[in-house]
Amino acid sequence: MTNSAKGESSRGNAKIRCRNYRRKILDISQKVSALHIAPAFSCTEIVDAIYNEVMRIGSQPETDDIFLMSKGHGCMIQYVILEERGVLSSQDLELYCKPAGRLGAHPDYGIPGIAASTGSLGHGLGIAVGQAYAEYLKGTSLRLFCVLSDGELQEGSTWEAMLMAGNLKLNNLVAVVDNNDFTGLERMSTGHPAFYPLIEKGQAFGWDVEEVNGHDSLELVTALKKLSDKPRLIIARTVKGKGVGFMESEPIWHYRSPSGTEYEQAIRELESDLS
Amino acid sequence: MRNRFAEVFYELGSQDSRICLIVADISPAGSIAKFRSEYPERFINTGVSEQIMIGMAAGMAQRGLRPFAYTIATFALYRPFEMVRDDLCYQNLPVTIVGIGGGVSYSTLGATHHAQEDVAIAMSIPNMNIIAPCDPSETAEATKWCATQNVGPVYLRLGKAGEPDLTSQAIDPWQFGKVRRIKRGTDVCILTYGVITKSAVELSNRLDAIGRSCCVTTVPTLKPLDREGIASVLSSFSDVVIIEECVSRALTMEVKALAFDCGSRCAIKSFSLKDEFIHIYGTHDDLLSAHGLSVETMFNVLKS
Numbered sequence: 372m373t374n375s376a377k378g379e380s381s382r383g384n385a386k387i388r389c390r391n392y393r394r395k396i397l398d399i400s401q402k403v404s405a406l407h408i409a410p411a412f413s414c415t416e417i418v419d420a421i422y423n424e425v426m427r428i429g430s431q432p433e434t435d436d437i438f439l440m441s442k443g444h445g446c447m448i449q450y451v452i453l454e455e456r457g458v459l460s461s462q463d464l465e466l467y468c469k470p471a472g473r474l475g476a477h478p479d480y481g482i483p484g485i486a487a488s489t490g491s492l493g494h495g496l497g498i499a500v501g502q503a504y505a506e507y508l509k510g511t512s513l514r515l516f517c518v519l520s521d522g523e524l525q526e527g528s529t530w531e532a533m534l535m536a537g538n539l540k541l542n543n544l545v546a547v548v549d550n551n552d553f554t555g556l557e558r559m560s561t562g563h564p565a566f567y568p569l570i571e572k573g574q575a576f577g578w579d580v581e582e583v584n585g586h587d588s589l590e591l592v593t594a595l596k597k598l599s600d601k602p603r604l605i606i607a608r609t610v611k612g613k614g615v616g617f618m619e620s621e622p623i624w625h626y627r628s629p630s631g632t633e634y635e636q637a638i639r640e641l642e643s644d645l646s
Numbered sequence: 647m648r649n650r651f652a653e654v655f656y657e658l659g660s661q662d663s664r665i666c667l668i669v670a671d672i673s674p675a676g677s678i679a680k681f682r683s684e685y686p687e688r689f690i691n692t693g694v695s696e697q698i699m700i701g702m703a704a705g706m707a708q709r710g711l712r713p714f715a716y717t718i719a720t721f722a723l724y725r726p727f728e729m730v731r732d733d734l735c736y737q738n739l740p741v742t743i744v745g746i747g748g749g750v751s752y753s754t755l756g757a758t759h760h761a762q763e764d765v766a767i768a769m770s771i772p773n774m775n776i777i778a779p780c781d782p783s784e785t786a787e788a789t790k791w792c793a794t795q796n797v798g799p800v801y802l803r804l805g806k807a808g809e810p811d812l813t814s815q816a817i818d819p820w821q822f823g824k825v826r827r828i829k830r831g832t833d834v835c836i837l838t839y840g841v842i843t844k845s846a847v848e849l850s851n852r853l854d855a856i857g858r859s860c861c862v863t864t865v866p867t868l869k870p871l872d873r874e875g876i877a878s879v880l881s882s883f884s885d886v887v888i889i890e891e892c893v894s895r896a897l898t899m900e901v902k903a904l905a906f907d908c909g910s911r912c913a914i915k916s917f918s919l920k921d922e923f924i925h926i927y928g929t930h931d932d933l934l935s936a937h938g939l940s941v942e943t944m945f946n947v948l949k950s
């Protein structure tokens with residue numbers, strides 16, 4: 372196979388995986404309404420690329436690459452991937468948000484596969500800097516992937532972590548910003564125009580910055596695999612609610628589950644996108 | 647509660663141009679949307695940035711405005727804690743921090759969203775005032791008081807939505823700094839505040855039904871605490887029950903200390919959240935039950 376043919380086939384595989392993940396999340400939404408669908412759909416390709424194409428996961432947890440979901444409310448995508456990998460069980464998903472289960476609407480440290488308790492925005496990158504520094508001191512070669520929302524870059528704490536990672540030249544740290552240009556309330560570029568430009572801000576803080584299409588798995592994988600002597604910041608341009616037209620860039624879908632008919636329409640859209 | 651707050655806030659804000667609302671990326675409920683479109687310059691969204699929400703509120707209050715800072719309770723009080731303490735309390739500025747979902751009503755969102763120790767923490771900061779209304783009409787009264795007071799910073803602890811009316815038949819009126827009898831009784835008195843007052847009223851009805859006449863007294867102002875009012879409860883009843891959706895270092899410990907100080911002989915039973923993070927997800931009632939705060943559990947303890 373030529374390189375471009377290989378690329379096309381892995382792109383195709385990622386597309387099928389991501390379609391299945393989105394469908395599984397929609398299925399769960401019909402049993403429990405407490406979940407953040409659009410935030411998870413926004414970073415589906417990002418989290419898929421990290422887990423399924425880039426992370427080195429072997430038999431020894433001590434040396435495995437680390438995934439840290441800083442935008443904790445997007446954790447549904449992580450849960451379904453962890454279930455597919457056998458780290459979580461199907462019963463865990465069955466009992467999502469039920470008193471007998473152990474998975475809630477935000478990741479809880481202690482649950483298999485969860486690197487930190489997040490849910491309050493703007494904590495993840497600081498913890499990631501601490502973990503990455505510990506691995507540097509230990510002399511391991513693992514890499515740490517941290518997924519942030521653009522809303523988290525409104526928190527001062529995230530910028531403190533950015534500075535510290537730059538100071539420490541943590542080249543084992545990769546942060547991916549799910550840049551869907553939305554927070555809970557409004558469009559960032561309208562409500563908070565000083566948020567942009569982002570690339571220059573990251574560079575000024577000592578990071579190696581790259582911008583990609585956050586729904587293009589090939590672009591993501593290429594950017595994620597790149598090594599640098601600095602921490603890597605990947606700004607992934609995304610669409611909140613990606614994959615289901617009526618959810619895309621519509622703030623109400625930040626925390627809302629579809630009705631029965633909306634669910635059916637959403638499933639039809641996911642299916643037809645693949646044909 | 648959220649909606650009643652919004653209605654009253656809109657009315658007050660329409661009359662007083664000093665009143666502003668600062669939110670940190672939270673969709674404001676009900677009439678706040680109207681406030682936002684009619685007075686866009688007095689509605690500020692800092693984004694997911696709670697520290698500047700409190701910092702700005704302090705500066706605006708210093709220059710004569712009446713800011714309300716509004717978000718989920720944990721993010722209103724814990725995230726910008728030092729700004730709350732130094733900028734608002736130390737400087738003693740009339741700013742109202744509105745915490746939505748006080749207690750553990752965000753019951754599927756995990757411990758990051760549980761304000762389970764908020765009252766205890768707020769109580770320990772000098773100059774802080776704390777109001778935790780039990781229903782929509784106490785919320786309305788409290789909001790009016792907050793908008794017109796010159797006392798200092800207030801932590802206004804609200805629930806979410808759908809709380810029933812509990813005070814239209816109340817015996818005493820709402821008054822800042824005063825306890826309030828909302829249901830008569832002679833044998834037992836329940837002291838409580840906030841959303842869980844609904845359970846307290848249910849419990850009191852069940853106690854009435856087994857022949858133990860039960861009064862319900864709310865403590866809407868947790869700080870400054872109405873020591874006289876509570877001392878009078880302690881001296882008038884042989885049994886006092888404290889119910890709070892917070893760890894016990896809040897009302898429970900204050901009342902017990904006061905009982906000791908005034909030599910009270912009454913029996914005190916208390917029900918509060920345990921000193922533990924909650925790793926359970928489900929309904930609000932599921933979480934309260936896990937900490938012994940269901941009406942059934944409390945009734946079984948008290949009936950014997």
Ligand SMILES: Cc1ncc(C[n+]2csc(CCOP(=O)(O)OP(=O)(O)O)c2C)c(N)n1
Nearest residue numbers: 410490491492520521522523553554555671
């Ligand atoms: C410190 C903190 N403040 C507020 C919230 C409430 N909250 C949950 S999600 C969200 C914003 C969502 O926007 P963004 O962070 O950009 O995530 P995405 O658009 O990817 O869902 C907010 C404000 C929170 N979880 N943590």
